[in-house]
Amino acid sequence: MWQIVNALLFVAVTGYGVLLFGKAVYRRYLYMKLGQPADFRRQGREKPGAFMAEIFGQTKLLKDRKSGVMHLVIFYGFIILQFGALELIFKGLTGGKNLPIPGYDAFSLLQEATVFSILIAMGYAAFRRYAEKLPRLKKGWKPSLVLFFILGLMLSVLLSLAFERVWLGHPASAYAPISSAIAASFVGLSAGAAKAAFYAGWWLHLLILLAFLVYVPQSKHFHIMTAPVNIWFRRQEPVGRLKKLDLENEEAESFGVGRIEDFTQKQMLDFYACVECGRCTNVCPASNTGKTLSPMHLIVKLRDHLVEKGTAVTSKSPWVPEFAFTGPAGSSAGAHMMTAMDDQGVGWRAGDDVVTDIRPTLQWQQASWKTQTGKSATEVELIGDVMTEDEIWSCTTCRNCEDQCPVGNEHVDKIVDLRRHLVLMQGSMPHEGQRAMQNIERQGNPWGLSRSDRSKWTGEIEGLAVPTVKENPAFDYLFFVGSMGSYDLRSRKVSRAFVRLLHEAGVSFAILGNEEKNSGDTPRRLGNEMLFQQLCAENIAAFEKYGVKKIVTACPHTFNTLKHEYPDFGLEGVEVQHHSELLDELVRTGRLKPQHELKERVTYHDSCYLGRYNNVYDQPRSVLRAIPGVELVEMERTRENGMCCGAGGGMMWMEETSGKRVNAARTEQALRTNPTVISSACPYCLTMMEDGTKMKEVESRVKARDIAELLEQAVFGSGNAQIPTTH
Structure with missing residues (x-):
């Protein structure tokens, strides 16, 4: 009779739990449906190999090796323990019988070893x-709740197995060392009491x-479900490629995006996938230098607002069971919004010994x-109440946040x-940005x-002609000089x-x-899609x-825009190269022979738009290594995790009004390698690094x-060079 009652209670309780789970998931799905339609069928073309590597190989998480190994243990531990959970449920429903598993002793040892490993990892x-x-990890009861859940799960498994041994009189076994040791401490407990204790642990x-x-x-922890889906449906076109707006619609x-509903459903999936690990904020140049922007909080705030507005629109609470909550978010309970609007309250302290610090931004x-x-x-207004304008204009679009995100979020x-x-729609932009836009409209350059x-x-090069397309109509390469290379005195060199x-x-x-126009990268990143x-x-x-069939440019921003974004507007059959790629090819093929020794200790700064946007890391370094006498040294943050110089996303033309200057922080990182030269392959980066050396008086x-x-x-x-020597 007891077994029947126990089984009926099991079905009822489990059914209720699954029903609540289904409600919570379905209601969040309803909120996501408020967004703009996304072509999931077209987006769902993730290569199986890359997908499996990220999900089962945890490649993104292993960028932080210690954290990655810990997560691998928990990830695979829970997969293994699902079989143990089924077996434990079977024991409880059948009065202590084992599942007919081949090699049961080895299975038992694996389960207990896995429980022990998870406890160590937690x-x-x-x-x-x-x-x-x-600093990147949140503190408090909510982040800790999962620790107690997992600790409770592990301890209940071990206690159930230990009391089962006492109840059924199983001897100690080397294949169940932990439960055997626990059972030994309960010697003398009657079979009835042990059975009751087993079912207490089982329930x-x-x-x-x-x-x-x-x-x-x-x-x-919804990321357990949504992260694999999010990674599968992530964009397959070049990373960072912006969506084309149909301005004639x-x-x-x-x-x-002026309302949360203006985001696409795929962008909303990002909100649910976020695990709040803080890896994005940990590498963000804005967060690192005391600006208000935190990529993690960007996603979290948008998710909170979506849930609250979704609740108000659908009249369906996101929280289950409903009786456990005083009222649905978005009604009388109130709604989240930004309350401390003074960005000077971020509190970066000039003169700190640390180069970068995310704590003021997080605080x-x-x-x-607040609610x-x-x-x-x-x-609640999306722009102003959820995301302040200061946050929106602090982004350098470097994509380091996206590169570090283990769940494929795109910020x-x-x-x-x-x-x-x-x-x-609002005609709002910081004054310096407006001036740059007006200058580009009137004269085709930001100045x-x-x-x-x-x-x-071109008249500054002695003895060499720089032919125009009219003067050399049979050219192989169009050298797209760009505004920096044409007007900026330093970049002209x-x-x-x-x-x-x-x-x-x-x-x-x-x-x-003079027929060349600005590439449009700056207007586009600043939101001026029309220009x-x-x-x-x-x-x-x-x-x-x-x-034109081939284009080469020395500006990574121009390179990325021409290569990946112009094709959306009709550019076809044109090969676009960065000057570092072409120079590397010319050196490798012997068409350029670096024969004069340069006794320099060089550290190379990776341009975000050359590296993370286009995966060009090796070619610039190959050029430097080909120069006799050059000693190439790497910064601590380099290649995929190289820190932005602070000029991207239109920030080249705007003033930093809070915190530490990004280029100062990056220059300090470079100086830690004790270089004689800080090299780059981008006119923006070159300007920022040169200004940084002046600020540091070196x-x-x-x-x-x-x-x-x-x-x-x-x-x-x-x-014979056009620039002064280093010494």
Whole structure:
């Protein structure tokens, strides 16, 4: 009779738990349906190998090796323990019988070893959060709840197995060392009492398991389900490629994202996938230097707002069981919004010994994101109440957050979408950015210098002609100089060095001269899609007019835009290269011979748009290694995890009004390698690094040089180079 009652209770309790779980998941699905449709069928083309590597190989998590190993133990431990959980449930329903598993003793040993391993891993997880106190990890009862869930699950398993041994009189076994040791401490307990204790542990295990199941979709641990889905459906086109806006759509009510419903359903899936690990914020140049932006809080705040607004719109509470909560979010309980709006409250302390510090930003975010009672989520403004304008304009679009995210979240496109709404619908942009946009509109460059001066730099090269497309119509390469390379006095030296190298290698090239327009990268990243599309159309028309088949440029931002974003607007059959790729090819094939020794200790700074956007890491380094006498040393943050110089995303043209300057922090990182030269392959990075050396007052002994300038010295000798020598 007891077995029947126990089985009926098991079915009822389990059924109720599964029902609550289903409700919580379904209601979040309803909230996600409020977003704009996404073409999941087209997006769901993740290569199985890459997908399996990230899910089962945990490749992203292993970027932090200690944390990755810990998570691997827990991940595979829970997979193994599912079989043990089924076997334990079977024991309870059948009065202690074992499942007919081949090699049962080995199975028992594996289960207990796995339980022990998970306990060790969870102990280390608690140590990292509360003893080591990693700043990126949240503290408090909510982040700790899962520790108690898992600890309870593990202990209930061991206690159930131990009392089962006493109840059924099983002798101690080397195949069950932990439960045997626990059972030994209960010698003398009667079989009836041991049976009762077994079922107490059995029910405790079941209730914790079901409570955990119901808790998962109502917490950050929803990533257990959503992360694999999110990774499978992530974009397959080039990383960081921005979505094309149809500005001629007369039915469009607005452009960009001004309400949470304007995000796509795939972007909303990102909200649910976030595990709040803080890896994104830990590498963000804005968060690292005391700005208000935190990529982790961007996602978390958008998720909170979606849940609260979804509750208000659908009238379905996200929390189950409903009786356990005083009221649904978004109604009388209030809604989250930013309350501490003073960005000066971030509190970065100038003069700190540390180069970077995310703690002031995290503290500001935690203090600012509060529930306002009596406030409905439908009254909360996405821009202003959820995401402040200061946060939106702090992003350098470097994508380090996305590179580190273990669940495939994409942060940058969300920020650009918010910028698009501010610019296109509200006409709002920081003053410096507005001035740069106006200058590009009027004169085709951010400084507002004359359009007719775009090719003026070509007259500064003694003895060498820089042919235009009209003068050399049979050119192989179009050298797209860009605004920096044409107007900026420092970057013009790079243009001249590159031209000399092209001549030396016998490369047939030409420039558009005054017919060249700004590439549009800056307007697009700042949200001015209309100006970008205008510039894009004009440049493509010029390319078609002169039959351009190959383009080379020294600017990674231009390189990325031409290569990955112009094709959306009609650019076809054109190969786009960065000057580091072409120079590497010319050196490898012997067309350029770096024969003059440069006794320099060089550290190379990776451009975000060359590296993380286009995976060009080795070619610039190969050029530097080919130069006799160069000692190449790497910074602590390098390659995929290289820190941004602070100029991307239009920040080149805007002032940093809070915290530490990003380029100062990056320069300090470079100086820790004790270099004589900080090299780069980007005009923005070059400017930022040179300004950084001046701020640190080391410009007399540490120079900033583009790889083309160093190669020019090595090919022609210092006396014939266009730039001054280092010493």
